[in-house]
Amino acid sequence: MANLAITYNSLGKFNAAEQLEEEVLSLCKKVLGNNHPHTLTSMANLANTYESLGKFNAAEQLEEEVLSLYKKVLGDNHPDTLTSMANLASIYQSLGKFNAAEQLQEEVLSLHKRVLGDNHPDTLTSMANLASTYRSLGKFNAAEQLEEEVLSLHKKVLGDNHLIH
Template sequence: MAFPAVQRGFCTTIKLKETVLGKDHLDTLTSMNNLAIALKEQGKYAEAAAMHLKTMQLREMMLGKDHPDTLGGMNNLTVALEKQEKYAEAEAMHQQTLKLRETVLGKDHPDTLTSMNNLAILLRLQGKYAEAEAMHRQTLQLRETVLGKDHPDTLDSMNNLAVTLEKQGKYTEAEAMHLQTMHLIEAALGKDHPDTLTSMNNLAVTLEKQGKETVLGKDHSDTLGSMNNLAVALEEQGKYAEAEAMHQRAL
């Protein structure tokens, strides 16, 4: 994506909408939200957070604090704060968003489950592994019930739980969960899908931490090819730091 051009386009659209529709028109706020997302994708997290905050405040004033669009804005702001490693602020915002979504949408609504998942990830990033594990297990159970076992969000929860188990040194459980996730993702999306490759890599890391060698070995050409493919896949998802690390590892 040509980010600068996209950003200029959003800015132009916002100015036109502000002139024609007004600063607090819902269409104007949608464009502001899109600009904030574009800024986040460029790694401009401080600017993105400022834009998300402004959008959220305007939505709250226009639609109310418990409107789904306002809650979506709160979630976006939290992610931008998290990217800046402002974990305390992000956690407080996640907790607030989760409570509001549970009240407004219900405990088993997909948006509520997204908030639970995001909060669990943030807890893990802060090293609160026991809390993170408990929340990931709860989210996984609800997603399996509501969405089904092979839904992408359910598989994401399985992967997140496996990573959290691994962080606590629970390698046997993590390995089993990664293996199960990989098979389900491969069946649903195909062997060459970026999510399948990511899952394969996560399993390989867990095996490596246990001192278990892979079938082909680290320096086999097929292994190196898979690492390179994964790096490209991460890059295409905008996960540039992870992609760079994987490229370095393959090199």
């Protein structure tokens, strides 16, 4: 069911994905409990679909809950916790809460560097996300500096011919 919902999401069938993800989440809570990692993944998937549907307030509320539970269940430094933090920052960005997004993205970047290292692709993605928020905040010099660093590291890590999106 979860895989079909992900496929619906990939096809842009967000309403179908939402309906199926809500059903998956309900079943996960019933069978596995509220704090099981699969339940948390189901919640995160639903929050992502809410964001895709433009239901930003619902996405924010659910992703904040997911983040709180990931920290409780898996700890502050677990990759799923860091992904949840990055997802929440994305929702903040969508809501125009750029200062909150910036603060969270700076924390995500710091944790990625500490946990995964400076050259890990997730660290580079965190840097690029933060640079985007800097642009949204009009911090163009900081964005430029960070983007130049990201580009340099991407070339170093992935090579000159790797496509960067």
